[in-house]
Amino acid sequence: MIQLEYFLLLAAALFCIGIYGLVTSRNVIRVLMSIELMLNAVNLNLMAFSNYLDPASATGQVFTVFVITIAAAEASVGLAIVLSIYRNRDTVDMEQFNLLKW
Amino acid sequence: MESIEAIYEYAWLVPVLPLVGAAIVGTGLISYSQTTSTLRRPAAVFIVSLTGAAMVLSFLLFFSQVQGHETYTRMIEWASAGDFRITMGYTIDHLASLMLVIVTTVAFLVMVYTDGYMAHDPGYVRFYSYLSLFSSSMLGLVISPNLLQVYVFWELVGMCSYLLIGFWYGRKPAADACQKAFVTNRVGDFGLLLGMLALFWATGSFEFEVMGDRLTELVTTGGLTTGLAAIFAILVFLGPVAKSAQFPLHVWLPDAMEGPTPISALIHAATMVAAGVFLVARMFPVFEQLPTVMTVVAWTGAFTAFMGASIAITQNDIKKGLAYSTMSQLGYMVMAMGVGAYGAGLFHLMTHAYFKAMLFLGSGSVIHGMEEVVGHNPALAQDMRLMGGLRKYMPITATTFLIGTLAICGIPPFAGFWSKDEILGSTFEVSPVLWAVGWLTAGITAFYMFRMYFSTFEGEFRGTNKEIQIQLKREQLMAMGASLGPGAMNSKELTLDAEAHDDHGHHSEVPHESPIAMTFPLMALAVPSVLIGLLGTPFANYFEAFIHPPGEAVEALAEAGGAFDWSEFLIMGGSSVGIGLIGITLAVMMYRTRQLDPSAIADRIKPLYQLSKNKWYIDEIYDVVFVQGSRKLAKQVLEIDVRIVDGLVNLAGFVTLVSGEGLKYLENGRAQFYALIVFGAVLGLVLLSGIT
Numbered sequence: 001m002i003q004l005e006y007f008l009l010l011a012a013a014l015f016c017i018g019i020y021g022l023v024t025s026r027n028v029i030r031v032l033m034s035i036e037l038m039l040n041a042v043n044l045n046l047m048a049f050s051n052y053l054d055p056a057s058a059t060g061q062v063f064t065v066f067v068i069t070i071a072a073a074e075a076s077v078g079l080a081i082v083l084s085i086y087r088n089r090d091t092v093d094m095e096q097f098n099l100l101k102w
Numbered sequence: 103m104e105s106i107e108a109i110y111e112y113a114w115l116v117p118v119l120p121l122v123g124a125a126i127v128g129t130g131l132i133s134y135s136q137t138t139s140t141l142r143r144p145a146a147v148f149i150v151s152l153t154g155a156a157m158v159l160s161f162l163l164f165f166s167q168v169q170g171h172e173t174y175t176r177m178i179e180w181a182s183a184g185d186f187r188i189t190m191g192y193t194i195d196h197l198a199s200l201m202l203v204i205v206t207t208v209a210f211l212v213m214v215y216t217d218g219y220m221a222h223d224p225g226y227v228r229f230y231s232y233l234s235l236f237s238s239s240m241l242g243l244v245i246s247p248n249l250l251q252v253y254v255f256w257e258l259v260g261m262c263s264y265l266l267i268g269f270w271y272g273r274k275p276a277a278d279a280c281q282k283a284f285v286t287n288r289v290g291d292f293g294l295l296l297g298m299l300a301l302f303w304a305t306g307s308f309e310f311e312v313m314g315d316r317l318t319e320l321v322t323t324g325g326l327t328t329g330l331a332a333i334f335a336i337l338v339f340l341g342p343v344a345k346s347a348q349f350p351l352h353v354w355l356p357d358a359m360e361g362p363t364p365i366s367a368l369i370h371a372a373t374m375v376a377a378g379v380f381l382v383a384r385m386f387p388v389f390e391q392l393p394t395v396m397t398v399v400a401w402t403g404a405f406t407a408f409m410g411a412s413i414a415i416t417q418n419d420i421k422k423g424l425a426y427s428t429m430s431q432l433g434y435m436v437m438a439m440g441v442g443a444y445g446a447g448l449f450h451l452m453t454h455a456y457f458k459a460m461l462f463l464g465s466g467s468v469i470h471g472m473e474e475v476v477g478h479n480p481a482l483a484q485d486m487r488l489m490g491g492l493r494k495y496m497p498i499t500a501t502t503f504l505i506g507t508l509a510i511c512g513i514p515p516f517a518g519f520w521s522k523d524e525i526l527g528s529t530f531e532v533s534p535v536l537w538a539v540g541w542l543t544a545g546i547t548a549f550y551m552f553r554m555y556f557s558t559f560e561g562e563f564r565g566t567n568k569e570i571q572i573q574l575k576r577e578q579l580m581a582m583g584a585s586l587g588p589g590a591m592n593s594k595e596l597t598l599d600a601e602a603h604d605d606h607g608h609h610s611e612v613p614h615e616s617p618i619a620m621t622f623p624l625m626a627l628a629v630p631s632v633l634i635g636l637l638g639t640p641f642a643n644y645f646e647a648f649i650h651p652p653g654e655a656v657e658a659l660a661e662a663g664g665a666f667d668w669s670e671f672l673i674m675g676g677s678s679v680g681i682g683l684i685g686i687t688l689a690v691m692m693y694r695t696r697q698l699d700p701s702a703i704a705d706r707i708k709p710l711y712q713l714s715k716n717k718w719y720i721d722e723i724y725d726v727v728f729v730q731g732s733r734k735l736a737k738q739v740l741e742i743d744v745r746i747v748d749g750l751v752n753l754a755g756f757v758t759l760v761s762g763e764g765l766k767y768l769e770n771g772r773a774q775f776y777a778l779i780v781f782g783a784v785l786g787l788v789l790l791s792g793i794t
Contacts, residue, residue, distance in 0.1 A: 023778050031774070094774055101771030 007048035015041035028082045028092040032075060039071050109162050110174040113194050116156045116163075116202060117241035120209075123152040124235035131228055138227055145227045149234045150213045156241065157206035160199070167199040168648065175247055188308070193247035196648050197448070201244035201380060204452055205373050208459045209237040211623035212368040215463050218619030219364055219470060229269060229362065236262035240373050244380065248308035249298050252381060256294070256341065259374050260287050266369060267361040273480075279357035286354040290344020297337030301388070304334065314387025321391065328392065335388055335395040338381075339402075346378025346432045349406045353721060355429055359421040360480075363466030366421060371428045371462050372455040379435040379451050386444055386651050400440025400532070404539040407433030409718060411546040415553070416704075416715040419484045420465045423554050427510065428458055430543060434525055437540060443528030445646040449638045450521035452645075456634060457509040457517055460627035464503040467620050468558060471496055471613030475565040481578040486554065487570055491563035496615045500559040502624040507555045509631045511548040511682045517635035519679070524638065527674045544678050548685030556693035566611055640671050 014037055021034030043064040050060025086092055127145050130138035138145065177191035194202075213233055220226050239258035246252040268280030302308060304326055305316035320326040342348070347355035358370050369375070382389065382399065389395050410430030417423040431454050438447030469483050471492065476482040493500040509516035512523065522544060530537040564570055615621070638645035691697045704711040713719070768779075 019781055023774050023781075025774075094772070097773070098771030102766040102769050 011041040011044040120234045121238035123149040127231040160202035164199040192245040208372040215623040218617045250308040266365040276360040279360040283354035293340025300334040332394040342378030356425040367462035372459040382439045403437030414550040438525040441532040444651040446524040453517035453521040457631040461506040467499040467616040486557040490561040493559040498621045520635035545681035545685040548682040552689035
């Protein structure tokens, strides 16, 4: 059985990559993709802990399935918003979306 | 026996009957003002008959008490919260039944008198409804079984007094006077409230006797220091000080004479001002345990008696003179309470109620007559310098006034002699110094009362003397000018105005006797003024056998009555009659036979004369200390409010504005920047929790 730490390190790395992508990307699509990465990092954590604490049941795995489902819905909403923004402003550059400010 | 019990069952009707009258007429005045105001006679008859019914009921209760019926108390629960219960109800004992009789008879006669006195006044019906409301409050006060209920009615009589002093609210002095009365009473009532709550805190009861017993117990067991108990009792005593016009809260009473004369007779001479003495009597179980308090009470009374009398000497306004005399007589009663002469104080309360009510009503009759000659100007109609020789024109008023004067001077066998002598006798046993003050005051009283009588009813009639009229008018203008401040109004304008007003009221050259509605109460009151003192003669003291302190046994008093010492009585009575006669002789020489010139004497003792004429400068001192003082304080407080309180509020707004201005640049609209901040913050928190 693989040790818990490896899973956690992988998830942490994945999460950091996701954060980096989220903060630095200028393209909205890439931002959405980064969010998906972060979600997957969380899913990995859920499954790792579930397996570590009680290998017999599959609680974490069930949670993960739900998260993936919700994430898919979220991605579709996000893409729809992006499409709508693109139609209005002819761009998907994050730098341009700063209307809501002082 | 059945019927007697029924009277007690329905004793609550005594205060309720006048209240019903006041409520019906008052509601009529509020809702259908025009119509009700025209129903003058019906409204008056209605209210007078209700008061008459209350009077009959009071007499029945009184006779039943005289025949030895036991004290009747009926209580209902008014409010309760857990163990805390407040009860209300009424109690009819000897003291209450006596007070009921005094109040209802004086109120009834004053109401009859009012019909004549206020006949031409547009506020006739309103006056009756106020009178009725006052009677109801006063009757409620005397049958209250506990201090809390006393306080409720205490405030009600205070309010009625305010309404009635300011009855002619169009006159500036009246409007000022009613406010002065209200504010001064507020000072005393606040003391009463504090004292009442403190006593409740200490004893857990509002009942008078329970309060006294528990307080004694607490003081003897050391649960409460004597000093603290004395402070509580003195706070309670502040209430009577204000209501009964004792120094230093007496300033409102003389000014209260701005109200119509029937009010001066009913409220400010016979009943309401005596409420203070009545409360001291009710609180006697508490007070008598505390020697310090008794000393304070006695000295307050003695000082007030002397001060009132000394001021009354130089007053020219007939009502002001009587007002200071009332103050002085109330001082006697309070002094009697203070030396423990419970019965004597209440005896004087009763005799004073009758003869002073008669004197005031007599002065009202005089003013009524004078108004025919000098017009409706209080400064002229009430000034004794314009009167004189009125006996010829108003024989009934003059005779009754003379009876009242003899009664107040303490000439036997008139009522005042017996009560005043009893007070002086009991005072001498406790403190010869207090007795000396009271004795001297008796002499001054005789002097100023006869000065008043001679200036008003004897000699030449001066009402048509233009010179005096002009001089008085000038004085009035000066007084008004002083109160208005310089430059407030053109003095010429005022002169013309007064002139026009004066001409309007000119009817005849000589005053006339008042109508029967006014002279009947005078004659009716003359009877008790002469005879009632005989109830309390030292050799057969029916009064003291009836009215005695709650704790004291009746047998002890009877014994004391049996051991009557003629020689002592003759010395005490003789000395007080003696000084009274000296005072009268002086007054005769100065104001009747003119052997002595009053103004020459006044010049020789100028500082004393000025002190008396200016009422010991107490109004001026109060003006500087309290009126100006509180104005200055208000200015200071305003400064603090503007600078510090407002400053803090403004500072809070300013800080918010500046910080908002500074922080708004973080809100730059970039979602990724926000995400970075959130991530950084979470990281920071994780690190922080990791370290600690």
